[in-house]
Amino acid sequence: MRIATWNVNSIRARTARVVDWLQRADVDVLALQEIKCRDDQFPHEAFEQAGYEVVTYGLNQWNGVGFASRIGLADVTRDFPGIPGFGKPLPDGTLPIEARALAVTVGDGVRLSSLYVPNGRELGHPHYDYKLEWLARLQEDTRRRLEAEPQTLLALMGDWNIAPLDEDVWDIRVFDGATHVSEPEREAFRSFEALGLRDVVRPLVPKGYTYWDYKQLRFPRNEGMRIDFVLGSPAFAGAVTGASIERNERKGDAPSDHVPVLVELDADSPLDDDRPMIF
DNA sequence: ATGTCGCTTTGAAAGCGA
Numbered sequence: 644m645r646i647a648t649w650n651v652n653s654i655r656a657r658t659a660r661v662v663d664w665l666q667r668a669d670v671d672v673l674a675l676q677e678i679k680c681r682d683d684q685f686p687h688e689a690f691e692q693a694g695y696e697v698v699t700y701g702l703n704q705w706n707g708v709g710f711a712s713r714i715g716l717a718d719v720t721r722d723f724p725g726i727p728g729f730g731k732p733l734p735d736g737t738l739p740i741e742a743r744a745l746a747v748t749v750g751d752g753v754r755l756s757s758l759y760v761p762n763g764r765e766l767g768h769p770h771y772d773y774k775l776e777w778l779a780r781l782q783e784d785t786r787r788r789l790e791a792e793p794q795t796l797l798a799l800m801g802d803w804n805i806a807p808l809d810e811d812v813w814d815i816r817v818f819d820g821a822t823h824v825s826e827p828e829r830e831a832f833r834s835f836e837a838l839g840l841r842d843v844v845r846p847l848v849p850k851g852y853t854y855w856d857y858k859q860l861r862f863p864r865n866e867g868m869r870i871d872f873v874l875g876s877p878a879f880a881g882a883v884t885g886a887s888i889e890r891n892e893r894k895g896d897a898p899s900d901h902v903p904v905l906v907e908l909d910a911d912s913p914l915d916d917d918r919p920m921i922f
Numbered sequence: 923a924t925g926t927c928g929c930t931t932t933g934a935a936a937g938c939g940a
Contacts, residue, residue: 652940653928677940679929704929705939762940804940856940857926900927900940 644714644750644908646672647889648757648800648871650854650901653679654709657899658686662693664892668905671714672749674757675699676802676901678707685709700745708745708757708801718754720746725780729761729773744781753879753910758801763822771822774804778831786838789876796910797876799840802854802901804870807832807842811852811869823870840874844904847886854901855893862893871904882908 647670651657654675665673678685678701685699694713700721701707710716721744728738743759758781761774785799805828809815818824836842852867861867875883885907892902 656928764939859923859925861926897927 644672644753644910645670645905646755646798646908647903647905648674648676648873649903650676650759650802650871650899652677652899652901654685655680657897658689660897662689664889664903665695665711666693668889668903670905672710672712672755674755674800675709675711676757676759678709679704680707698745698747700742702742706742706759708742708759710745710747710755710757712749714750716747716749718748723781723784725783727773727776727780729770750910752796754795754797756799756801758799758803760802760804762804763828766820766822766825775827775831782831782834782838785835785840789838794878795876796879796882798873798879799835800873802870803832803872805829805832806868806870813866823868835874839877841880843873843875843880843883843906844886844888848888851888851890853888853904857900871901873904873906879908882910884909
């Protein structure tokens with residue numbers, strides 16, 4: 644099973660590129676972020692013609708997440724319990740919930756979330772507090788799920804908008820006082836690892852960025868950030884057999900500013916200690 | 923250079939978010 648995550652920065656601007664890559668890379672399931680369209684605006688036909696069914700969660704021109712799968716999509720869940728909102732209060736006094744979290748079950752019971760973590764904008768900005776609150780509520784929900792089903796094959800995948808390590812940005816000095824590298828954000832990221840989730844890509848791809856800003860020749864200079872991650876439950880992590888960061892997808896005409904992160908999984912024979920040894 | 927994108931409202935240019 645080949646599973647990927649990709650912040651596409653507008654699906655309508657990149658439909659052919661995304662579908663072409665899905666087929667070229669032989670991807671079974673893609674988690675999308677920043678589709679930047681409503682559900683009715685999504686280019687369903689192009690994906691269906693390529694053999695993928697699609698589920699999307701898009702409310703307006705901002706954010707938006709989705710999945711494309713050729714091995715099934717079941718138990719679709721938007722948001723998560725306790726998810727905070729942001730923006731102008733609604734008539735009932737609550738804040739609007741943004742389209743940033745979508746979970747599905749694929750294949751034979753693999754539970755995947757497509758996540759677009761709030762950017763944060765600036766330290767001390769209301770959006771930064773929103774980001775931390777959003778992550779705290781997601782962590783709580785994930786903890787409950789793992790406690791209820793410790794053996795579950797589960798992965799949280801997406802654009803985390805956090806660089807967990809200094810080496811995940813090209814020059815940490817540039818990020819003094821910036822979001823994405825602040826200690827509260829990194830602590831939030833580690834709080835998921837404290838649940839037993841593991842970054843399943845870094846051990847296999849120790850170096851490399853997943854995002855390069857369009858501005859200031861960031862890609863030609865390789866001045867990027869590693870902010871897109873797949874965090875897997877112990878059972879999920881045990882089934883991972885390969886991973887790659889698809890750097891070539893930042894090249895050519897009209898690329899997204901993020902590239903796909905791809906994980907290969909052998910869900911039929913997880914490498915856990917209970918597996919009978921056969922010689 | 924706050925140096926690029928993509929979307930929106932608005933009626934070709936500006937605002938917003940990243």
